[in-house]
Amino acid sequence: MxxxxxxxxxxxxxxxxxxxxxxxxxxxxxxxxxxxxxxxxxxxxxxxxxxxxxxxxxxxxxxxxxxxxxxxxxxxxxxxxxxxxxxxxxxxxxxxxxxxxxxxxxxxxxxxxxxxxxxxxxxxxxxxxxxxxxxxxxxxxxxxxxxxxxxxxTPGPVTTSTTCTTSTSTTSTTPTTTTTTTTTTTTTTTTTTTTTTTSTTTTTATTTATTTTTTMTTTALGPQSCTAGSPTMLLNLYNPGSFSYTYYSYSYTPTTQQATIMIELQQDPSSIYIDAVSVVDVSSQQLVTNGDFETGSLAPWQHGTVSGGTVSSGCGYSGSYCYSDAIVGQTDNIHQTFATVPGSTVTISFYLQNNSAGSVIIARVCIYPY
Structure with a gap:
């Protein structure tokens, strides 16, 4: 106790x-x-x-x-x-x-x-x-x-503060101006119309056809030699020696609307050749036909009253054919008539060849007004 x-x-x-x-x-x-x-x-x-x-x-x-x-x-x-x-x-x-x-x-x-x-x-x-x-x-x-x-x-730290504040509240009314800016976008569509004007130039060519009817005389000339009548002598050879193709050219001014070219020949005992006969005016227009004999015939050339020459092959200057004459004892000729303009000069040319010398050789070329 x-x-x-x-x-x-x-x-x-x-x-x-x-x-x-x-x-x-x-x-x-x-x-x-x-x-x-x-x-x-x-x-x-x-x-x-x-x-x-x-x-x-x-x-x-x-x-x-x-x-x-x-x-x-x-x-x-x-x-x-x-x-x-x-x-x-x-x-x-x-x-x-x-x-x-x-x-x-x-x-x-x-x-x-x-x-x-x-x-x-x-x-x-x-x-x-x-x-x-x-x-x-x-x-x-x-x-x-x-x-x-x-x-x-608890969302976070909290600070508690008690403050006695006399607040004066002033309400200020500020006019609010709302500015609405309207932007108008103007789309300008430029339409470029390209007008293509096609200018059609109609050229009416009025062709006045002047038909010149030339009546060519096809009969043999009265004169049978360039020594008869009054022709214009272009070439006159007598007993020339032999020579190869040689070019000859002449000018002639006609006085009439027609003219006739005559070629007169004689060759004893051989022959003589002529080729590329041409007659042209100032516009280089050929006035004779078959001047180079390349058709193989004589037409439209004509013989005179005596006919001893012929169109031969293998003797042409620039082609195959030529006119060959070997008449003995007399002369013969060929001739052709062509249209001319009086006063308008023409050019006459040809090639001539003598095949040998002889007892009598004659070569003449002349123009006869017709």
Whole structure:
């Protein structure tokens, strides 16, 4: 009994020491710095509760939520104190318990003993550990839930500043001028019409066909020699020696609309050749026909009253044919009449070849106006 009393006395002394330390701590808590810290913590806690209340039920029920939480806290403390007083025995048997002796060594041991007693009263010694585990788990779960809600409902640092400000609201009405700019885009389509005027110049050529009917006299000339009548003598050879093809050319200005060219020849005892007979006017128009005898015939040339010469092959100057004459004892001639323009000069030319010398050789070329 005395030992239990001493134990209780030691316990009370330890409690008194704790109370003294608590008083010193209270004195420290009354310092100005700690007071400011309490104010800051209190302000933060109040702000947190206000934010949680605003998230849950809006700004109007924030104070109600704070009151309910504070009431729940106070009620929980009161319930814990009541259970402690109801479940704490005062018998000497309890003091002699080995567990109680060990519980005094630390606060954790005391709490464990308290939970054991509560478990023994509620459901017996067997479920004491179960009850302790459940209570500890509930405590840890509550702390985790509170931390989760805090992180979910706390968007960021909150600075609560209460400022009494006298606000002067000045409403300034500024006329707003809306300028609508209408841009009119004018698309000018320029159509270029290209008019192609085709000028057709019709040249009407009026051809006045002047048909000049020239009646050519094909009968033999009355004169049978260039020495008869009054012809224009162009060539007059008598007994020349032999010579090869020689070119002769003359100019003649007619006085009538027709003229006749006569070639008079005689060669004894051989022959004489004439070829490429030409009569051209000032426009280089050929006025005689078959002057090179390349047709192989004499026409349109005509013989005189005596015919001793002929168109022969292999004797031509520039072609195959020529006129060859070998008459003996007299002369003969060939002649052709052509149209002329009085006063318009013509050019008369030919090639002549004498094949040998002889007793009588005559070669004459003359023009008779007709």
């Amino acid at each position: 005395q030992e239990c009393t001493n134990k209780r006395k030691s316990f009370l002394e330890s409690q008194y020491t704790l109370q003294s330390n608590s008083k010193e701590l209270d004195d420290d808590c009354n310092s100005p710095d700690l007071a400011n810290d309490r104010t800051s913590v209190s302000s933060k806690v109040t702000t947190w509760f206000r934010r949680v209340g605003a998230k849950i039920c809006g700004p109007k029920c924030t104070n109600l939520l704070i009151g309910m939480l504070i009431g729940s806290l106070v009620g929980g403390i009161a319930l814990a104190a009541t259970l402690t007083m109801m479940l704490t025995p005062g018998s000497d048997d309890d003091c002699n318990s080995p567990d109680l002796a060990n519980d005094r060594t630390s606060v954790s041991s005391k709490v464990t003993t308290w939970f054991r007693r509560v478990g023994a009263k509620i459901c017996g010694p067997k479920c004491t550990n179960l009850l302790i585990g459940m209570l500890i788990g509930s405590l840890v779960g509550g702390i985790a839930l509170a931390a989760t809600l805090t992180m979910m409902l």
